[in-house]
Amino acid sequence: MWTTMSDKTVGLLLLIGSVLGILIYGWLVFLSPWSFLVLQITAFAGIALLLGILAWIGYTLASTPPPEPLPSLEQSEGQKTEASQGEKKE
Numbered sequence: 001m002w003t004t005m006s007d008k009t010v011g012l013l014l015l016i017g018s019v020l021g022i023l024i025y026g027w028l029v030f031l032s033p034w035s036f037l038v039l040q041i042t043a044f045a046g047i048a049l050l051l052g053i054l055a056w057i058g059y060t061l062a063s064t065p066p067p068e069p070l071p072s073l074e075q076s077e078g079q080k081t082e083a084s085q086g087e088k089k090e
Contacts, residue, residue, distance in 0.1 A: 005013075028038045
């Protein structure tokens with residue numbers, strides 16, 4: 001039923017949609033009688049997106065258990081030294 005589109009078709013649609021979006025937004029901001037409302041909505045959406053991402057990061061940090069501590073570098077070096085001395089004795 002659904003056919004797959006080629007990458008070039010998807011890219012062309014994204015290009016056309018983006019340019020149209022820029023033109024429509026430019027008209028709404030600079031030429032329409034609703035320019036102040038459009039700017040208010042844009043500012044609110046931008047701040048809401050930023051704070052939403054920060055909230056998601058905060059939730060992730062608060063709800064994720066801390067990782068298990070790695071063995072310290074001194075312990076690792078001590079074990080390597082003991083292992084190499086054991087190999088020399090054989």
